[in-house]
Amino acid sequence: MGDWAHHVRIEANDPRHADKDAETPTQEKAEQSIEFTEALAEILFVLPSRVKRGIKRAQASGNITVTGIVTPRYSEAATPEDGSGANA
Secondary structure, X not given: OHHHHHHHHXXXXXXXXXXXXXXXXXXXXXXXXXXXXXXXXXXXXXXXXXXXXXXXXXXXXXXXXXOOOOOOHHHHHHOOOOOOOOOO
């Protein structure tokens, strides 16, 4: 993910500056930036939420016992307990 982030940052750097000689961003570069952003959001917000819900379901059914789980602080904000959030 770090290599991909570096590539996206380097590719996006020129168009952000007021340089008349800078290359205009292409549709492909814009789509690559969007794809990266979506993948990053999936990793940071969606996947932790899915794991947390899966663990809760497994525990409720008696299939597993989980100890020592540390959930990131942002996962609570990203996923309301009632399941009404965008990640539900």
